Amino acid sequence: MSLRTKGETGDALGTWVKLPDPESVEIMAHAGFDFVVIDLEHTAMDLRAVSTHVAMARSLAVDPLVRVPDHGHSAIQRVLDAGAAGVVVPHVDTVAQAEAAVRSTRFPPWGTRGSGGTSRAGRWGTLPRDEYLDFGNNGALCVVQLESRQGIENTAGILAVDGIDSVFVGAADLSMEMGVPASDAQVQDLITHALEAASDAGRSIGTAAGTSEQGLAALARGFDYVVVSNDTSILANGARQIVNAVYPDQAG
Template identity: 35%
Template sequence: MRENQLKRKLQRGEVVLGLFVNCSYPGFVEICGHTGFDFAIIDLEHGPLHPLVAENLCRAADCVGIAPLVRVGKNDSLHIQRALDIGSAGVQVPQIETKADAEACVRSAKYSPLGSRGLSFYTRAGVYTAAGAQITDKLNEESLVVIHVEGIRGVENLNEIVSVPHIDVIFLGPYDLSQSLGIPGQVRDPRVMDLMHQCIDTIRNAGKIVGTYADNPEVAKQWIDAGIQYIALGVDVGIFLRACQGLVKAIRTEA
């Protein structure tokens, strides 16, 4: 198994940039690596992708030296196990609301003695049995566990959530936070911003890494200045949409 360079960068305090991937074409992931992204989040929550497609996207990421993470649809042991068995660098788990949720996530993501992840070496992560039994400790060490706190209940329980060991990144979801405040989509509203800053302080004071989503570079820079290390800078389909809009607008306005 390869050393998880994304995890090393985070441990060194570096800011890392990635994006969410909804498209099935592996070439898009390779492009992300060639342009300098550090990671790609293969989206099995909101995206239409199948685990078999996700496995090939992980291969594409490995080809260009970026870390493939898989966002699962829910905090479920089978979903998490499959996301890791396909050889991803880590898993992102949405809607963590309590300490018990966070502990369950870790149990599903880690092999014994850290957790109870189902064990099979006949997987891409297990090198199809080529690596031998000692690989479980290495996989426990190298895999990233990213949990999403994206609702009021999670925020209220954040002091307990941050105490759970073996969680690498706590990802704040601004859109779901805005919805939980009754102002869906208004992610720049002062109420959302204030809540985000409170969470950042709590997470960093606990020695954990903070992540979030940013629609554009300006917003990303603001969150980096606030202490966020792990930035998901857009979604592949949204980036393509804006690029196409710009091309069409450039021609139409000249006509």
């Protein structure tokens, strides 16, 4: 799977992983998801759990991306050395922030990432150094989230940054910032702007969806990949369906 070039491999389907137990990734892989996004922004997960998730995903041929908690260099470097296929950087609003995100994912002279070839990304020191460096500079994905009016308006400039592989539209935070529902015309016009900018740049663009129906609608609208639901919601909804079926009078 590649999220780099628009239309390169067709639509791709992922889901968020928010629980620390590796069974979450295992279940999602067996369910048939193309990739998972391990979430460090909105969970209490630690790097040890991320490392285990990445190993599980790799073993099952599912691409593991990690949404880092912020723009911090250290978190980006550590999850990449844990073997992540790439990072999703939240709340990128400007070209300067996009450039900084790229620098954190790349080795010198293109970035500031330190060499950690004895990590999983370097196959514990057994991967030739040039292969380790090549993946870091050319293979690891740098995806940035656009979740503000400013970020969306800067889509074209952000996608023009060398090393930005894809943008990810966060409609929930965008609508919250604007003080209107996600269905509001103002929000939808901005999303259309981002889609058109990505199309013009020939780069991929993704978004999140709560349900499969919403995911299908996003793909039909022109998004190249979609992250649908998450392990906790899938578990909670499945549990609720069972309870409601047995106790229909208590359905909530």
